[in-house]
Amino acid sequence: MARAATTTDAFNAVAEPRRREILDALAGGELAVGDLVELLGLAQPQVSKHLRVLREVGLVDVRDDGRRRLYRVNGAPLQAVHDWVARYERLWNERFDLVDDVLGELEDAADEAGTGQGD
Template structure:
């Protein structure tokens, strides 16, 4: 199966680590190319090439400000990625809830360092000296 062109698919466009770095910087505001070059430690042609790809998928907008062109993040274009990751977030939350249950159950078992239930556990389960039922 042929791979989608980098310039038509936001997933492919942001798969490149240097483009993600550019997006990270642009998340902090608008920047001209020269500032991006300096901040990222990349050559100007390389930054411009990556910006072109990000513009073509809509992840970056550009506006003229006098003689400068300012680039900014267009977060809306990243929504398909957010939506895709969100379905996994639900799975992670369910697994963390299960883990919490297991950890709560383990808290109620004996203390591995002493082999006895903790005072907290005896109190919670009605064990101990002050229990009128004598359990």
């Protein structure tokens, strides 16, 4: 019991800056490992490792091309992240006064416990 494996979900995979860079690079389209190595200035093994993590969580797909492997982004797993974060969007997008309102919705969605505990 140390920590939640980083290869568990998109949240963890994306927590790594390098991995985000890789995804950003791949956002332009398929790229081979070597291309990423050049683009990001990382060592080849490191890139391969990060790509592996991204694969484990399904954030990238691979395609064999001769002796190269072309990686491509698959944003699907990011939907979960987006979905979760979106719930807090109002907290920075609108006035804080509305927070209470949103909270009401969230609570309502969660369950009807609705006992004025907070406050």
